[in-house]
Amino acid sequence: MRIDVLTLFPKMFDGFLSESIMGKAIENKLVEINIINFREFSKNKHKKVDDSPYGGGAGMVLSVVPVYEALISIKGYEEALKIIVTPQGVTFKQETAYELSSTSHIIILCGHYEGFDERIRDLFDMEISIGDFVLTGGEIAAMALIDAITRVMPNVISKNESHLNDSFSNNLLEHPHYTRPSEFMGKKVPDVLVSGNHKLIEEWRKNESIKRTKERRKDLYDKFRKEQGNE
């Protein structure tokens, strides 16, 4: 998979792309990520990429021209899945991460300023939001997408694709986890987990997962019940 990111703040991606699982996935060539500063595509002598809004009003608007020029400079841009991250997009879900993980080429535009020139939208295939809050720019949203997509790609997380038991993968939140010490400040690890009985452990985990989802995420719990045919 190749991901091109159009941003005005390329340095924001430095740590993200070099550390931990993302760093390893890139090093192992499971994903290739190119960060493109689209300011370089501005035709303006001061490299301006924004302008005041037609009709007046506060704030600046991202111009269509530098975005378009940067986009068409990307080899294979026509076939790529082109995404804008914006608070107005469809909410990103774990299932979207799975769906996008089999795409061969994704281009992500990170917006800034008060808004986009509406004609930018026409150059892209979809808009994604990472939640009902407003960030100062799209970079953190783009990183969230890239991270969630990359970690479900084959061979990125070893240990038998451990993401398959993640929260949300079956409309359930994950069960609680414990590790040593077996007792901490009077709180003990549940007996079943040290019983060595794998069938009972599986059962306990499933039940805890259901209980936790019911308590914390009634919306997910209802979906889970529906899928089980228990509605």
Ligand code: ADE
């Ligand atoms: N840009 C600013 N806020 C955002 C959000 N919530 N999701 C995606 N992109 C954004």
